[in-house]
Amino acid sequence: MVRTKNNVNISNKKRAMLANKSGADIYIRIHGDSSGSRGVKGASIFYPSARNPYVSRLSRSSKRLSKKLLNAYCKKTGIKKRGCSGRDDLTGTNWSKIPVTLIECGFLSNPSEDRKLQNKSFQKKMAVGMANGVDAYFGY
DSSP, X not given: OXXXXXXXXXOHHHHHHHHHHTTOSOEEEXXXXXXXXXXXXXXEEEEOOTTOTTTGGGHHHHHHHHHHHHHXXXXXXXXXXXXXXXXXXXXXXXXXXXXXXXXXXXXXXXXXXXXXXXXXXXXXXXXXXXXHHHHHHHTO
């Protein structure tokens, strides 16, 4: 866990470097999404593509992690699955040395989804869904 409060001055590069040094086997970045349209909803995931100029060697394992994580997360929470995409412009990804994924858990700009994301019992479902995805990635 890189941070436990909101008011933290730490760059995405530094977060990746902390993940690298942590001894962890994977690096999961957890975010809330936003859109100019209040009706957009769902969860999506980003991972480094095979064309990534910095961490292409992580693409295959990161993509596999991303798929397992998103499938389990959406199954547990019932959130719409928006899909997995390769993305190569994320600093927190490009400095990683271990398989990395960024999950957008839902849209804060969607009032209904925002309320869900703030609900403690729903947050438990989110955590269990992500844990199930990690277990699936490692074959448990």
